[in-house]
Amino acid sequence: MSSSPQTPGTRKPMKTLCPDTFTFEFENLPEAYGRNSTYLCFEVKTNTLPSPDFPDSGIFQNQDQPPGHHAELVFLAWFFKRLRLGECYQVTWYVSWSPCSRCADQVANFLKSHGTVRLRILASRLYFSKKLENREGLHRLSQARAEVKIMSLKDFEYCWENFVNHEEKPFQPWMNLDKNSEGWNAELKNIHRSSESRSQSGQFGSTLLPQEYGRGERNPRDLLTEGIFYQQFNNKHKLKKPYYKRKTYLCYELNGPQLVKGCFHYEEGHHAESQFIEEIGSMGLDQGRLYFITCYFTWSPCHSCARKLVSFVKGNSHLCLKIYTSRLYYHWIWKYIQGLQHLQNSDVPVTVMTDREFEYCWTNFVDNKGMPFEPWEKLDSYSKNIEERLKRILEKRSTPDDLNEDFRNLYL
Missing domain, CATH: 3.40.140.10 (Cytidine Deaminase, domain 2)
Incomplete structure (x- = not known):
């Protein structure tokens, strides 16, 4: 053999x-x-x-x-x-x-x-x-x-x-x-x-190449406020009064010769994913080197943004992308289900955030003033339920009726 x-x-x-x-x-x-x-x-x-x-x-x-x-x-x-x-x-x-x-x-x-x-x-x-x-x-x-x-x-x-x-x-x-x-x-x-x-004797040169990144490290004004983080990244299924709109926030970390970080959020007619793609595309990264990018989302990408992310990664084979998400966006609607499956099948893994990822985001993307992360009530329970839902979506070739039934059974 x-x-x-x-x-x-x-x-x-x-x-x-x-x-x-x-x-x-x-x-x-x-x-x-x-x-x-x-x-x-x-x-x-x-x-x-x-x-x-x-x-x-x-x-x-x-x-x-x-x-x-x-x-x-x-x-x-x-x-x-x-x-x-x-x-x-x-x-x-x-x-x-x-x-x-x-x-x-x-x-x-x-x-x-x-x-x-x-x-x-x-x-x-x-x-x-x-x-x-x-x-x-x-x-x-x-x-x-x-x-x-x-x-x-x-x-x-x-x-x-x-x-x-x-x-x-x-x-x-x-x-x-x-x-x-x-x-x-x-x-x-x-x-x-x-x-x-x-x-x-000091004859070794540095392996870091700052000039590779057109924009360098993000400055402190790009950090999220404590209030925005707890409101937008909270993985509760339903909000209590007073209600507020939960937008898509995207925090990214690019590992190469340098560590580059940034945050984007949904703006009218301009999704956070599109802003992220534009940002990375403008950096002039060396195509002969691998770059590892981790994204943390409040909402998983919509079907349109999922296709854009897949196209972007496939067109830039020097980029390796993985996604963590706090919540699943319209996960009972078939086209959004297909978007998640398309990401997974295209080697862009999607994982549900747990307390470890929330704490990491709090430490690295929030103006936390030195305060520790304080998990909200039932954080772990919500993560497990959302993870189970995502697992069902990604593991089987389902029909719209099958997945809608799963949705009803999971009470999400």
């Missing part, structure tokens, strides 16, 4: 490799000619995994067609959309090649922006290890809390058992496996020594 190749643009990991592919791609030769792709076998560990939409292991490889992402970036795009705020993750990579300098920079920036993620990288070979930029890239990974090591015989055996369709055949070490591992390990130690020396 051969490994199933990934369709370019896909974000789903493979489950296994065929034995010949593994042996050829992971052979730790000092000069590995003809190995032009990186294979990345991963494991993710946390208290709540595995789950159907977040398997705890799999395999990625380079994508040849645009955006041409290397395996490391394909993994990050997949992983980012499944991260849950506040959870801790231990990620292990077994890679045929160590990351190139550009991937190393992006992985390092990702780790700095997501402090709950710990990464361990075990490499069969070092990628163009004589090139200074690749050596410095490996050192920057170490500075970003990533543990980088060379694969040993035990690691190759582990990969064979867990990532190869070996049909009960034992792993057969190739000639000079241990000797090659020792050679690569000595090279990695030399890289860390020389890079540390350069770092101490």
Whole structure:
């Protein structure tokens, strides 16, 4: 049985490799000619995994067609959309090649922006290890809390058992496996020594590129007031008197070389989603780099805005977008249901906000004057009910009658 190749643009990991592919791609030769792709076998560990939409292991490889992402970036795009705020993750990579300098920079920036993620990288070979930029890239990974090591015989055996369709055949070490591992390990130690020396002498340049962002960081006037946050993000099903209009507010956070934040709200004839798309489109972002964007909505996107967001992401493959929402907008009407399904099917995940996300928004997007977030009554209960409704919408191919019946049963 051969490994199933990934369709370019896909974000789903493979489950296994065929034995010949593994042996050829992971052979730790000092000069590995003809190995032009990186294979990345991963494991993710946390208290709540595995789950159907977040398997705890799999395999990625380079994508040849645009955006041409290397395996490391394909993994990050997949992983980012499944991260849950506040959870801790231990990620292990077994890679045929160590990351190139550009991937190393992006992985390092990702780790700095997501402090709950710990990464361990075990490499069969070092990628163009004589090139200074690749050596410095490996050192920057170490500075970003990533543990980088060379694969040993035990690691190759582990990969064979867990990532190869070996049909009960034992792993057969190739000639000079241990000797090659020792050679690569000595090279990695030399890289860390020389890079540390350069770092101490101040010869490393900064990896941050402020000029990439046309508008820079948002200023304090963009923060929400306490009153607006509690009124607009409140996830109660029904309001009590005095009534007020609950508009769409959108708070976003863009992670790249810099962290950029902003807030938009519905204005007559101009949806918050449209303002957000215009804002990101005006930044002149480097299309050769991945950017991770998290949006927090008071109302989930309408059907029209859902299509706009999908088109925007598909037209900008360097952007990875995920959405948290406090409430579902007209979730019993078929076209809005289809909008939510369209987002999910287009790899733009939609998740219902819990107390963790509300608290995060309070800390990062509200002029809170140093006061802690105070959850409102039944916040958790409302979140669970809305989450159940969203789950029903996204999990099955329903007809309008089916979903209207679900609505009546859930009392939403």
